[in-house]
Amino acid sequence: MTAGAESLAAAGWFEGRDVGVEAQLAALKAVTLAEPVVGGAAWEMFPAADRALREFHGLRLAPAGPGLDVAGTGCVVDPVAARHALRPFARLGRATGARLFPFGRTDADAPLAVDEEGRLFAVDHGGRWQLGETVREGLIALAEGRAPHRVAARSWTWDAPSEPGVTPLLNAVRAALVAVYVLHHRDVFSARELRLTVTPLRGVGAPVIDGRGVPLPGGSLTESAEPVTAAMTELIGAAGTTATGAELRVTVPAPGDSRAPRSSVVATVRTGHAAAAPGAVELSLAAGAGASVGGARTAVLGCADDLTRYAGPASA
Incomplete structure (x- = not known):
């Protein structure tokens, strides 16, 4: 005893x-x-x-x-x-x-x-x-x-892989789709869309596109990358702006019917945020305080492990 x-x-x-x-x-x-x-x-x-x-x-x-x-x-x-x-x-x-x-x-x-x-x-x-x-x-x-x-919120950030010769937006979408798979595989939630935010690096810094949703098509996530990127490119053109000289943020949100604590989990990919390396892709995973206990904590830590295997060690 x-x-x-x-x-x-x-x-x-x-x-x-x-x-x-x-x-x-x-x-x-x-x-x-x-x-x-x-x-x-x-x-x-x-x-x-x-x-x-x-x-x-x-x-x-x-x-x-x-x-x-x-x-x-x-x-x-x-x-x-x-x-x-x-x-x-x-x-x-x-x-x-x-x-x-x-x-x-x-x-x-x-x-x-x-x-x-x-x-x-x-x-x-x-x-x-x-x-x-x-x-x-x-x-x-x-x-x-x-x-x-x-019981506290937690986040991780990785430098995501980028394929040479393709647009930064396509690389960002591919990284976001990896996060979609990981979150589904770990039973956190099954994302139904990606959300795009475009913020020019010059001017007042206000987004010209702020969290516009692009539904995920059915079928393979790998095959979804190009049509999703094309849909986002159309949104950028319709907004009268360009992906050049702007931060592009692609978010993997929980569906609206998700319950706490899993609803507090979000994956985000951004590119164009670093002037010295405009093609760099940054992947992050964040979870609210409620996801730091119980089964949600186990699932989120599993996601972080999976994304580390994909992108390498998380940055401090």
Whole structure:
């Protein structure tokens, strides 16, 4: 048994613990005492929170030593102690696509919450943190001082391959189509279009084409590159501008019906942005904070690995 597990047992936890009505009354009190917030957000009970509170409510966990990675921290499991943190946990829930319910408070005054997947989270002045994939795992990690996982947005950038003798726009579209395949293969989302933005490098810097969508044709993505490039070239001509002397940005957006956190993922390719190398193609992948936990995190990291194999190491 680890030191954290011993601390949990010393606090009164045991396999099969169920405080039943006591936990339910505490949850009801937390809901009714929470102050309303702008937008009408409110605490909502769900099965994972009910199970977690029935098992752990009322425990006062002590630190299990000085800490392995960070300082070991105790906590109290009582949803009333975290009821005031509705706003930050509501924002976190919107990012992750999973509701949260107040769970307790650490000795360092950080409110705790459990989400619909049964994961334990904390918020403090330093950010938002996932403590564990389960409540028990999170409580043990807290007591032992194991480093939590920061819930934060992340991005990567690569120098994408460019084929000599073809237009920079075609090279950009080809790189974007690689991203389309990777995002689909990793089950992030299946893109339905590419969006084009054209910004002249001279003048006021305002886009002359701002996110115009070009639908992806059916069939092979490899065969789609030239017709998509032709459609974008027509858009550029119709706007009365030229691809020369302009930054061309091709974006792979999530479809409109995508849900958080995968909807926060976007791949972007740009070319013409560097005067010294106008044909260079830059590929980037960005994911919102919600995609830094759970299955979405696994999928996004897989995409980053795939794009590294395609384009080489990401730049700092």
